[in-house]
Every structure is written in C-alpha cells, then in structure tokens.
Amino acid sequence: MSKTDLRARPIFHHTRGAVEAHLIIVFAALAVSYLIQHRGGSAIGKLVERLRPLRSATIAINGTHHTFPPEIDSGTSDLIDRITGPETRTSQMSQLRPESERTRSPAACRGRAPNGV
Secondary structure, eight states: OOHHHHTOOOOOOOSHHHHHHHHHHHHHHHHHHHHHHHHHTSOHHHHHHHHTTOOOEEEEETTEEEEEOOOOOHHHHHHHHHHHOHHHHHHHHHHHSOGGGSOOOHHHHTTSOTTOO
C-alpha cells in the first residue's frame, strides 16, 4: 500500500478534537484497507479498480422506486465473498428467510413451548 493508493495529502486541523477525530478515521480506513487487501489477495488499488464499476441504480417511476442491482460475474462474486467473509454471508442469508423461520430470542419465546405452540 502506498500514499498514492490512499490519495494522502496534508490536512490542517486547529483543535485537538479535530486532530484526534481525523487520526481515528485514518486508522480505521487503514484497518479496513488492510483487511480487504488481505482477504482479497491483491493490492487495494487493484481491488478498488475491479469493484468500482459495480453500481446499482434506483429509478422513481410514477411514485414507485425500482432498484436495479449490478450484474456480477462469478469471479467478482467470489472476490466479494472472500472480502466480506463467511460471517457476513450467514447474516445476509438469515435476513432473506421469512421472519417465522428466523431464530427467536429467549425473551420473545417466554411462556411458549419449545415447538412454538
């Protein structure tokens, strides 16, 4: 990773709080960049170049909104899976299941039999 990848430039802050906030954001960005680079197996610049064209579009027609997801080839899909990790895929899949099939919290099940009756 280089300064060119990060587009680093001088930043001028005038208060201690602004400097600390800036450093927190920079270190968080570095940590996220490292994680993406490590999981993706390439330099962050190449990963960004490959993923940048993926855009969705939302169009309003007669008061309704229609969202069109990007077309993702299998190689890019595999890359996204490597970057996001298995824990993200599991949580995304659980959101796709109907509410009745999701695991309920113990508080939500109080007073019910284990089979939901």
